Amino acid sequence: MTAHASHPELTKNQALVFGSLSDAGGPLTAYAILDLLRENGFRAPLQVYRALDKLVEYGMVHRLESLNAFVACSHKGCSGHGTAAFAICEKCGDVREFTPDEAISLLRNWTESRGFQLSRTTIELRGTCKNCSVAN
Numbered sequence: 797m798t799a800h801a802s803h804p805e806l807t808k809n810q811a812l813v814f815g816s817l818s819d820a821g822g823p824l825t826a827y828a829i830l831d832l833l834r835e836n837g838f839r840a841p842l843q844v845y846r847a848l849d850k851l852v853e854y855g856m857v858h859r860l861e862s863l864n865a866f867v868a869c870s871h872k873g874c875s876g877h878g879t880a881a882f883a884i885c886e887k888c889g890d891v892r893e894f895t896p897d898e899a900i901s902l903l904r905n906w907t908e909s910r911g912f913q914l915s916r917t918t919i920e921l922r923g924t925c926k927n928c929s930v931a932n
């Protein structure tokens with residue numbers, strides 16, 4: 797499990813949820829996490845959602861709205877700028893996280909000029925990854 801020194805000590809449940817997402821290496825729904833953690837005493841989706849809420853808040857996990865799933869952050873810097881971008885392949889389900897530096901500064905210009913208090917941005921790009929395009 798990746799240790800994030802800047803983050804608060806995780807509870808047992810938070811650590812288990814983060815561990816299952818890290819091991820998966822890709823997005824999981826809350827119900828898939830629940831199934832993985834039944835042996836560890838998880839019984840209700842609410843236990844998973846509570847842990848996920850905190851992990852998202854800490855910047856260690858991102859929520860992917862379009863997949864209704866969660867993914868462990870693969871960048872150290874995400875909690876700093878609060879912006880993550882994902883390229884999601886609709887054929888093989890591959891999900892790549894990247895940091896869209898130029899988009900971040902454009903969005904920051906807009907939010908600052910409007911006085912909008914931005915808490916978090918997640919950009920989801922849907923399409924076909926290179927491997928799947930080549931296979932066609």
Ligand SMILES: [Zn+2]
Nearest residue numbers: 869870874880
């Ligand atoms: Zn991230």
Ligand SMILES: [Zn+2]
Nearest residue numbers: 885888925928
């Ligand atoms: Zn693909």
